[in-house]
Amino acid sequence: MSCLALSLQPANGSDILLQTREWFPPARALGALSAFRQTRRLLAANKNPQSSGGDDAYAAESIGDDPLAASSGQVIVGVESRYRIVYRLVNGIYVLGITVADHDNSVNVFDCIHIVNQAVSVIVTACRGVDVTPEKLSRKYAEIYMALDIVLRGVSSIRLAAMLASMHGDNIAKMVHSALNAENKIRGADNWANVEVHSVEQQTGIEAFSKTSFELPPETLAAGDEVAASLAPVSQPVAEQQEEPQTKPEESSAEKDPFAASEAINKPQELVGGFKKTRDPSATDLTLALAGLEVTTLPPPEATQSTHINVEGFEGNYGGVEFGTEQASIGETFEAFSDAWGGGLDPSEFVGTKTAPKPQGLGGLELLQTGPDGAPKATVAGSGAGTPLESLLVTKTEMKGPEMYISEVINAEFRESLLARVGLMGVVYLRTLPPKTSGDKETEFSFRVEGTSAVKRFVIQNSCVSTLDNGMFHVRTASADEPIPIIKYSLLPRLIPLPLRVRLIKRHTGSLLSVMIQYASNPDLSAPLDDVTFTLKLPVDPTLLNVSPKAVLNRSEKEVKWHVTEIPQKGTPGRLRVRMPVDSSEDDEEIEVVCYVQFAVQGIQSLSGVSLHPASEGKTDFYEVSHRFESGVYICN
Structure with missing residues (x-):
């Protein structure tokens, strides 16, 4: 101032x-x-x-x-x-x-x-x-x-x-x-x-009006009673209800006033379906209220308990996943942590000239038959001296029309046997006819997506896809050589199916460190898991190492790697053991051991249950090829 x-x-x-x-x-x-x-x-x-x-x-x-x-x-x-x-x-x-x-x-x-x-x-x-x-x-x-x-x-x-x-x-x-x-x-x-x-x-007027009281006229009170009777009907005694049928013929004989108040305000307002009070003690009001309505049955009490998979040789319950408040808070904490845990679905990802990642297949050898009856006999018999080598190895089929498939990445983290966090992201790809074959003609068709009850977020590429409501979508895009990602989605953490359960147990006694990895496949998968790789990160470079079964040791990276050719859907859990001496000076420190799991599955069904269908039955607007899901950040510590 x-x-x-x-x-x-x-x-x-x-x-x-x-x-x-x-x-x-x-x-x-x-x-x-x-x-x-x-x-x-x-x-x-x-x-x-x-x-x-x-x-x-x-x-x-x-x-x-x-x-x-x-x-x-x-x-x-x-x-x-x-x-x-x-x-x-x-x-x-x-x-x-x-x-x-x-x-x-x-x-x-x-x-x-x-x-x-x-x-x-x-x-x-x-x-x-x-x-x-x-x-x-x-x-x-x-x-x-x-x-x-x-x-x-x-x-x-x-x-x-x-x-x-x-x-x-x-x-x-x-x-x-x-x-x-x-x-x-x-x-x-x-x-x-x-x-x-x-x-x-x-001031005098304010004081006078604050102390003044007056009565309402009888007409106003009568009108208020009519409104109150229409809002909250008063139950009449039984004697008056019996007298009403006798008085109705007399009232009908007399000439009614056209401007008289309607008698509808004195009738009790009926609820939906005209509920009536019954004196049957066996039938409660709740059962009568629910009569004729489609009520979804509640799941049994066992469905709300933890999911336990009995695995032989495990200490305690294996695979317990709590769906209580603690698990919900953990899911919310890691939900937007990174792209691996359910985040990253942003429509701006489609903006710009980004090339869609190529599906990691077998490099054009998907149709190669490697069994004893591999090559067709006619081809082998008819192969002459001037037959090209490509016709003998690869029998590549031409595309009949646009193809669609789903590629999903699942991420999970286990702490010993408990699931700490999980996330799944899926992408729907569209492979159009090559520009040389289609003659630069636009691809246009409609399809519907089903099995989206577990989907949390759904993002579409507005430049070539438009929604038609009720799970219907319309595609209109130019031909391209590479697959086009048209839809991205993420699943709710508590509704994500886990293809593989992993448990890691560590024992450190004296100068000896023992680690055991146990795994079990999900019996609800459409096909067993093939070619699963387990990578165990060691704390130090081991001088002596005892593993079971055989594994590959990488001393520069300090890791042990197992390759499991097939994990059966219903069978005993697999075990991977490692034993190694550690320096005695590290006894007081907490030794951290992490296991990474890698797998990729290609089949006719997606892991999340999301499926693609034509807009109308019996019409083939596109061809659905084999879907794929693979592991992202799949670890156990």
């Missing part, structure tokens, strides 16, 4: 009045006033306050040619805490405004000067002229104190004129509370007497 304090200081004598803001300490204001008085005395004795040096507690910086000689001016006082004092001399009384010494122009000095001028107007009006003396000021001390308090906090010229007009007389309350009506009074809208009468009448 520009002005911190106002004070009235006589030329000779103690200070008369000091008014400060709430956050400005009065002790500092008194120090500034004492420094101002000392400066006046030094200048009156023709002494330069600057000559005493920095040690003088009342050093002052003069502003102007001859400070304190005129009736108004400014002076900066103080050594450590420097203040600027704007003063005006009125008949031996100094009206002082105290503010900070601004060297960076952060304080508006002219605003402080304006407040000092308003304070001068207050004391001149209180003393009825410029003959201002301490005796006259003491007679109007209360009015001056309140007026300077209002002026210090900022006051407009209109309100200042109203305050000065009400200075003489018992008008301190009007001076304080005249902010609302002061401008109307000064501009001539209304005088103070009328405003006061109006405010008194308004």
Whole structure:
């Protein structure tokens, strides 16, 4: 603020009045006033306050040619805490405004000067002229104190004129509370007497209406009863219900008033299906309410329990997955952790010239038959000397039309045998006819997606796919050589089927570290898991290593790798064992062992249960080829 304090200081004598803001300490204001008085005395004795040096507690910086000689001016006082004092001399009384010494122009000095001028107007009006003396000021001390308090906090010229007009007389309350009506009074809208009468009448009217009570007319009460009867029907006694059939013929014989109220408001409002109260104790209200409605049966209590898979040789229950609040919180925590755990589905992924990743197949050798009856006999018999080698090895079939398939990546993390987090992301790919074959003709057809009850998020590429509601989609795109990702989706963590359960057990006794990995396949898979790779990260490079069954040791990466050709769907769990000595100096540290699992399956069904079908039965708009799912971040620690 520009002005911190106002004070009235006589030329000779103690200070008369000091008014400060709430956050400005009065002790500092008194120090500034004492420094101002000392400066006046030094200048009156023709002494330069600057000559005493920095040690003088009342050093002052003069502003102007001859400070304190005129009736108004400014002076900066103080050594450590420097203040600027704007003063005006009125008949031996100094009206002082105290503010900070601004060297960076952060304080508006002219605003402080304006407040000092308003304070001068207050004391001149209180003393009825410029003959201002301490005796006259003491007679109007209360009015001056309140007026300077209002002026210090900022006051407009209109309100200042109203305050000065009400200075003489018992008008301190009007001076304080005249902010609302002061401008109307000064501009001539209304005088103070009328405003006061109006405010008194308004207050009297409010009190009178708050104590007044009146009764409603009978017609209003009757109308309210009709509305209440329509909203909440009142049950009638049995005797009245028996009398009603007798009175109805008489009422019908008489001529009815066309403007009479309808009798429908007196009838009880029927609910859906016209529920009636029965006295049969065997039938409850709930069973009657559910009668005729299709109610989904609740799952048995065993379905809400943890999922346990009994595995021989395991300590405790294997594969327990809790679907309680803790598991939900874990799922929510890791849900948006990365792309691996259900995040990353953003429509902006389709923006730009990104090439879809090629499916990691067998490089064009998918149709190669490697059994004893591998090559067709006719081809082998008819192969001559000039037959190309490609015709003998690969029998590649041409595309009949657009093909669609699903590629899914499942990520899971096990901590010992408990599932910590899981996520599945799937992509629906469209492979169009090559531009050379189709002649740059657009591919356009409709299809529907089923089995999406477990899908959490669904993102489509709007540039070539449009939704038709109820799981129907329409595709229209140009031909391309590479597969086009048209739909991406993620599954709810608690509804993701796990193709493989993994458990890791570690025992560290003395200088010997033993690790066992146990795994079991999901019996609900459409086909057994083939070519599964287990990679165990070792804490140190082993000097002696005992593994069962045989494995491959990579000393540079400190890892042991097993390759399992096939994991049966229903069978005993497999076991992978490792035993190795570790340094005794590492006994106190926690040894971390992590197992990574890699697998890829290609079949006629997707892991998530999502399936693709033509829009209409019996019509082949596209050809559904084998789907694929593979492991992403599949670890156990």
